[in-house]
Amino acid sequence: MKQPLAQADAEQLAVTLKALADPARLRLLSIVASSENSEACVCDLIDPIGLSQPTVSHHLKVLTEAGFLTRSKRGTWAYYRLVPGTLQQVSALLISE
């Protein structure tokens, strides 16, 4: 951050960082990101996180609304896939010129 951030840019970045700033969401995102094809079924995310399905689904919704994940329904289950480049964009903003 070698230039002062404008108010609108700061507000947008703060919303994105708030979506990330939760231990369960960071763990969920890291599990999806490290899964085959960067995709995971919600059914495979509940046990490793150790939270209830509604809570896991809430966190996944926050990450989806913030643009980190996309959701698709197949049969009974929802699958979440990492949106390529989103974490890199946030990372780049923090150290931008």
Place this chain on the structure above:
Amino acid sequence: MKQPLAQADAEQLAVTLKALADPARLRLLSIVASSENSEACVCDLIDPIGLSQPTVSHHLKVLTEAGFLTRSKRGTWAYYRLVPGTLQQVSALLISE
């Protein structure tokens, strides 16, 4: 994030991201980071942010406790200096292998 994050690492990263996830704090950090010698007097931060001195001081305290800034008192005023590398560390964690 190509490996699932451990709970302790996720908790630590979440605390750091929470400290950043506020528009006023992002703006303050960007102003300090872009000042000469990456240092600014609190007296020069109040006007650009448009918040009261106690509010600005509170935000600077959060950023200091999170390790982004150091504080030194000279005469009447406190000066805040960017801790080199802290933003880069957060940035690297988000896109780590």
